Amino acid sequence: MDDPVRVAERRAVGFPVPWFEIPDWRDRYGVVAGVTGRGDADDPFDLGLASAAPIGAVLNRWRALHRAFPQFQGTVLARQVHGATVLWHEARPGWTIFEGADGHATAGASLLLAVSLADCVPIFVVDPVRRAVALLHSGWRGTAAGILAAGIAELTRRGSRAGDLIVHAGVGICGACYQVGAEVATACGEPPPGADPVRLDLRRVIARQARAEGVGAVTVSSWCSAHDHGSFMSHRASGGRDGRMVALLGLIP
Ligand SMILES: [Zn+2]
Structure with missing residues (x-):
């Protein structure tokens, strides 16, 4: 089988939070698509709501993250369970945390989809024709459970064609x-x-x-959360001590 095309997320310079973006997607597809980085070695940018870190500091980082994307009015996240449930969202204001889902999809501009990670793979799916997106959290359990197929089904049920979809498997642990x-x-x-x-x-x-x-195009990140542990969070490379980074995907209004 051909190796998938590798693309490295690019670190945003001068941005208010540590942020790595998929190159060209903003211009080409009109989306924000990327992942937070480790940030300061002495004060990592841990966004884990279930991390051992003091929750006040975690919430302050989330506030900084929201402020960094002022075009977006809402953010959705869920408590992740390594399953294949994908929630469809209409545009909604504010920050909402749902229960028990590993994927989100929307056609609503101004809504940021979020999944949290530390080695598991964020899968970014964009339909630039119908203007819809899905963001999926895919560790081995989600990959085995078929969360990508579930995300694609959610988009095609609402009018997307698989051949129009662009997929990027983002920063996660390498083989x-x-x-x-x-x-x-x-x-x-x-x-x-x-x-x-x-x-x-x-x-x-x-x-x-x-x-x-049958998706139209697929790329994979060339970053590894464990190899590149200085830039990202890795559950394995840290012996379970790391917090969580967050992937975001949203249609820019
Ligand atoms: Zn690696």
Whole structure:
């Protein structure tokens, strides 16, 4: 199989929060699409609502993040459960946290979709024709459960054509850094390996799933949250000590 095209999110210089954006998507598709970075080594930009960090500091970082995107009136997030549930949202003001979902989709301009991460892969889906977007949190469980297919189904149910969709599998752990049991690899559709442990490239699996769904174009991030631990949060590379970064996707009004 062809390797997916690799694209590196670019660090925004002079931005009020640590922020890495998918190059050209803002101009080409009229979206904000990217992920927060680690930020200051001594005071990481931890956005984890369930992190061990003091909640007041976490909420202040969320406020700074909201202020950095003044074009957007609302943000939606959910408590993530490594499943394949994708919520459809109409545009709504303010900050709303839903229960038990790993994906969000909208055609509403001015609404930012958010998922939190530390090694799991954020999948960005844009329909530039119908102007709709989906943002999915895809660790191995979500990848195996088919959250990408669920996100695409949510968009096509509302009028998108799969061939118009652009998919980017963003900053997450790379295959070299992600050692898993054989059952995890086979759950993700990889051929049965000879023996444990297996190195699983989630983004390669996601790219293959995207092609099987007939999407128009697929890219994968060349960043690895563990290799590039100085720039991003990594659950594995930190021995579980890191907080969470946040991916955002929204249609610019
Ligand atoms: Zn790596």
